[in-house]
Amino acid sequence: MKTRFPESTHCEEAREAMSDKNRDRRHEGGFALILAILALMLLTFLGLTLATSTSTELRIATNYRWNTQALYNAEAGIEAGKRALQNLSWLQILPAKRADWTPSATLPLTAPVTANPLVGTAGTRNFEMGDCDRLGNGMGYGHVLFDGPLGTNVPYENVTIVPGVAGAPALNGAFTLWVRRPIVRSATDPTKYADDDDNGLNDTMILTAEGVAPYIGAVSSTLARNNVARKVIEVSVRKQEAAGPCLGRSGQLGSGPEGNNVFGGGCGGSLDQALTGVALGDAAGTRRKF
Numbered sequence: 001m002k003t004r005f006p007e008s009t010h011c012e013e014a015r016e017a018m019s020d021k022n023r024d025r026r027h028e029g030g031f032a033l034i035l036a037i038l039a040l041m042l043l044t045f046l047g048l049t050l051a052t053s054t055s056t057e058l059r060i061a062t063n064y065r066w067n068t069q070a071l072y073n074a075e076a077g078i079e080a081g082k083r084a085l086q087n088l089s090w091l092q093i094l095p096a097k098r099a100d101w102t103p104s105a106t107l108p109l110t111a112p113v114t115a116n117p118l119v120g121t122a123g124t125r126n127f128e129m130g131d132c133d134r135l136g137n138g139m140g141y142g143h144v145l146f147d148g149p150l151g152t153n154v155p156y157e158n159v160t161i162v163p164g165v166a167g168a169p170a171l172n173g174a175f176t177l178w179v180r181r182p183i184v185r186s187a188t189d190p191t192k193y194a195d196d197d198d199n200g201l202n203d204t205m206i207l208t209a210e211g212v213a214p215y216i217g218a219v220s221s222t223l224a225r226n227n228v229a230r231k232v233i234e235v236s237v238r239k240q241e242a243a244g245p246c247l248g249r250s251g252q253l254g255s256g257p258e259g260n261n262v263f264g265g266g267c268g269g270s271l272d273q274a275l276t277g278v279a280l281g282d283a284a285g286t287r288r289k290f
Helices: 006-027 031-085 222-227 269-275
Strands: 159-161 170-180 183-185 193-195 204-213 229-240
Touching: 031 170, 031 204, 031 229
Parallel strands: none
Antiparallel strands: 159 170, 170 204, 183 193, 204 229
């Protein structure tokens, strides 16, 4: 008869328990690999998200930079235009006064205006946006400012260096300037509109400046067109007499803060009066103020 001791029973139970644990561990084989793969996928996703966010922030910063630069270029164009206008005959550079008209009922306009000023048509962007300008009867931005033989003899179109500045630094972009007459209601027919010549004085105009950055001139590639920043500023300007120690200060036209008035220069009102056949000076022999 075989006798079973308690010690042997305990050993068998221990062996059976260890065998059960080994079987459980065999079922867990490969879990560490799966966990490592999941962690790697998570880190990859976080890295891609960070890279995308960085790229987006960089594009936002770049767009903001070039939009700001385009605005500065437009403001520089306004200041350069006002300086050029001090020594030009406004009658010669403004588009010719047209007959009164009734705004078209359809867009785009098929025949934009071609009322050129006396100094020529050197600009290639004359009357830009004219096919969308129903109220202005195709005037658009107007005629590209061209100072002709009285100045640099070049149009202010896609300007990269401000004319007349000694050692002029190149702009980080460019600007273009247009001039046109203000649009008013017709004096004879309230249903029509007319170009305003201020009763022949020709001393008020709309000056439009377009600033672009960083690309200049005509762009043909899709990348250039999609990345160009463009800002347009329009101000009303009028001639006034140069300020003196005993003269009052004139308020800004339209109460604008930009300093929109332009001092009359050597080719100001006197030349305009001569071109229109008006005798210089009034009955008292004094010169007209601008």
